[in-house]
Amino acid sequence: MIPGPTMVSPRVLRVLSRPILSHGSKEFVEGFAEALELQKRIFMTEGIPFMLAGSGTLSMEATIANLVEKGDKVLCLENGFFGEKWADIVHAHGGFADRLNFGWGKAIDLEILKEKLEDGDYKAMTVEHVDTSTGVANPIDKIGEIMKDTNTLYIVDSVCGIGGMPLKMDEWNIDICITGSQKALGAPPGITMLCVNEIAWGIIENRTSIVADYYADLKKWKVVMDDPKKYFATPATGLVLGVLEALRIIKEEGLEARWRRHKLFSDAFKAGLSAMNLQTFPSRGFEAHTLSVPMIPNTVKDSDIRGIMQSKYGVIIAGGIGETSGKVIRIGHMGSVTINDLIATLSALEMALMDLGFEVEPGRGVGAAEKILSKG
Amino acid sequence: MIPGPTMVSPRVLRVLSRPILSHGSKEFVEGFAEALELQKRIFMTEGIPFMLAGSGTLSMEATIANLVEKGDKVLCLENGFFGEKWADIVHAHGGFADRLNFGWGKAIDLEILKEKLEDGDYKAMTVEHVDTSTGVANPIDKIGEIMKDTNTLYIVDSVCGIGGMPLKMDEWNIDICITGSQKALGAPPGITMLCVNEIAWGIIENRTSIVADYYADLKKWKVVMDDPKKYFATPATGLVLGVLEALRIIKEEGLEARWRRHKLFSDAFKAGLSAMNLQTFPSRGFEAHTLSVPMIPNTVKDSDIRGIMQSKYGVIIAGGIGETSGKVIRIGHMGSVTINDLIATLSALEMALMDLGFEVEPGRGVGAAEKILSKG
Numbered sequence: 001m002i003p004g005p006t007m008v009s010p011r012v013l014r015v016l017s018r019p020i021l022s023h024g025s026k027e028f029v030e031g032f033a034e035a036l037e038l039q040k041r042i043f044m045t046e047g048i049p050f051m052l053a054g055s056g057t058l059s060m061e062a063t064i065a066n067l068v069e070k071g072d073k074v075l076c077l078e079n080g081f082f083g084e085k086w087a088d089i090v091h092a093h094g095g096f097a098d099r100l101n102f103g104w105g106k107a108i109d110l111e112i113l114k115e116k117l118e119d120g121d122y123k124a125m126t127v128e129h130v131d132t133s134t135g136v137a138n139p140i141d142k143i144g145e146i147m148k149d150t151n152t153l154y155i156v157d158s159v160c161g162i163g164g165m166p167l168k169m170d171e172w173n174i175d176i177c178i179t180g181s182q183k184a185l186g187a188p189p190g191i192t193m194l195c196v197n198e199i200a201w202g203i204i205e206n207r208t209s210i211v212a213d214y215y216a217d218l219k220k221w222k223v224v225m226d227d228p229k230k231y232f233a234t235p236a237t238g239l240v241l242g243v244l245e246a247l248r249i250i251k252e253e254g255l256e257a258r259w260r261r262h263k264l265f266s267d268a269f270k271a272g273l274s275a276m277n278l279q280t281f282p283s284r285g286f287e288a289h290t291l292s293v294p295m296i297p298n299t300v301k302d303s304d305i306r307g308i309m310q311s312k313y314g315v316i317i318a319g320g321i322g323e324t325s326g327k328v329i330r331i332g333h334m335g336s337v338t339i340n341d342l343i344a345t346l347s348a349l350e351m352a353l354m355d356l357g358f359e360v361e362p363g364r365g366v367g368a369a370e371k372i373l374s375k376g
Numbered sequence: 377m378i379p380g381p382t383m384v385s386p387r388v389l390r391v392l393s394r395p396i397l398s399h400g401s402k403e404f405v406e407g408f409a410e411a412l413e414l415q416k417r418i419f420m421t422e423g424i425p426f427m428l429a430g431s432g433t434l435s436m437e438a439t440i441a442n443l444v445e446k447g448d449k450v451l452c453l454e455n456g457f458f459g460e461k462w463a464d465i466v467h468a469h470g471g472f473a474d475r476l477n478f479g480w481g482k483a484i485d486l487e488i489l490k491e492k493l494e495d496g497d498y499k500a501m502t503v504e505h506v507d508t509s510t511g512v513a514n515p516i517d518k519i520g521e522i523m524k525d526t527n528t529l530y531i532v533d534s535v536c537g538i539g540g541m542p543l544k545m546d547e548w549n550i551d552i553c554i555t556g557s558q559k560a561l562g563a564p565p566g567i568t569m570l571c572v573n574e575i576a577w578g579i580i581e582n583r584t585s586i587v588a589d590y591y592a593d594l595k596k597w598k599v600v601m602d603d604p605k606k607y608f609a610t611p612a613t614g615l616v617l618g619v620l621e622a623l624r625i626i627k628e629e630g631l632e633a634r635w636r637r638h639k640l641f642s643d644a645f646k647a648g649l650s651a652m653n654l655q656t657f658p659s660r661g662f663e664a665h666t667l668s669v670p671m672i673p674n675t676v677k678d679s680d681i682r683g684i685m686q687s688k689y690g691v692i693i694a695g696g697i698g699e700t701s702g703k704v705i706r707i708g709h710m711g712s713v714t715i716n717d718l719i720a721t722l723s724a725l726e727m728a729l730m731d732l733g734f735e736v737e738p739g740r741g742v743g744a745a746e747k748i749l750s751k752g
Binding site: 002004005006007008013014016017018019020021022023024025052053054055056057058060061064065085088089091092093094180182188189190210211212213214215216217231232233234235236237238239316318321 | 378380381382383384389390392393394395396397398399400401428429430431432433434436437440441461464465467468469470556558564565566586587588589590591592593607608609610611612613614615692694697
């Protein structure tokens, strides 16, 4: 129950155990093309889809390496660990990152953002949809309204969002959007995806300076995405077909139904935490649906909670990271997660807290979740 | 029977179908550490091992991005498609690539190389161990003897070599060596590996200019390789454990025994081709053990051979690439391949050639292979 890599369906695992396919085989080429089509559907875009072998960080890099030229200014909105990665990548590629840091888990102030955008001459702006380090979800739709009236490209990292929370790339004026396979999509780690709209692609195509990146050079990959029979570098054939199976599962569930399920699960889980008197770390009203990040009581250690939950009750959750280290626990409830997983996790947490002497009324958290789940 | 991705053992496939593990889990962390140790053994080095999510091309890029600074000169030895990739990568990172092209499939002239090295002030030199496009194998040991007396770093791409042909990184004075998972290692595609020796690492550590690459920045990954519990970007946990299983299989077989098996298979396969009157594409004495690349008779089309072999006899082989396109067929016999696979492939080729009206004595190619295999 960590916030990624998440558990995947046995259907996906079965695909992974099939004999290795050639990247030139009909089965792989057709599967890759289908996967790219489904990718566009879950991004809700008519933009160009890219599916690459690598971590989500590779897509962040591909975005910046292809867009940013020496001296370009990029506005980086930060409210957690992952948002802060962007500035390093911008600097690596010779750009200037203007970091607008709202504090870990704190909501982005849209008025401050508006002013910044009016003052600065930014080629692009980066923001996390969900920062997995804090469980904060940023209002990508509202920010998109602001971005519409600017010449600044809108770049969204939805590694921990897409497939679990609404994300409408074209409708929300997003120019480049990225995700990873291992979160709300319910696929194994190792594949990253991004979509690039016409505006951003025009800028990439027309840049005159050389892209200081070969493996992440999107113009080189475009040839393969247009025709998966073409070769640039060997794709992770088995993983791509694993991702395809996960995308088919999403299509069967229905994207909107999947968003609703994630919201229901999130509401139920957070009600359970609240009933245990655990406060949520991210600003109220800005909690992600894909994970929950409660603060832990001063009287207990996060490693003790996690240790007991794993060893005594068989549930694995994550601790904090960076600034949240030792202060929070992080529980993913996205992708292939079931109601039973949620209940077992809340119960394990309740029991672990009881074991550690924290006052919890047995079954209260679970009960609060049940009330919501039974109506959902 | 294409020259990668290759078929993998059912043992590896079973590992791939296991439930997804967290990158922080004990099982994964220990498995990753074991995989890195085994990686050093098959590279035969005390250098630093890196295992990254991505294609082999990513390791080529990581090598150049971390080593090459603006204006640095790199000597690129070329005798095929993959060797020619290096120059593009060097240019992308602001270096100057001096391309020494011997012609596709042609042996490297060591005297010309020596002169070049004496004349030029090269920071590094790149060479393919095996260029999969032509089936040529370069004398990495002899080149290493020459490199020993220079200040030029020796970079070897052994994507299609390591695990199937002798490669002794430290003994042969190689400074950075790279490979991919999907060839002679018998693992699925999606993971790339490189090892960096002390000299090269010193240069990487002491460079003053910024590395124009974030995802391929080896200083960032080093932290994770030293302690797989640390986080930089989400590893492809399932694939890493699949690679580990493949590396364990290599350990069980024994690295030298595996080299001998590949040589035996290669000798047998090439004897079979010769008995069918098919000429080999790479220069005599420089044929790789991991694949065979025969030229096809003028009277038949490569696509017809491949089509009949696949549809009528159930064997998939590869065509040429770039300059060899339409002129050769390429057959991989590396990794988990068995004697029976070799024989079936030679037989399918014999029958396909007969079907296409090329004069072949039935069983002659298979017989020639049998003579060698039965003595091996």
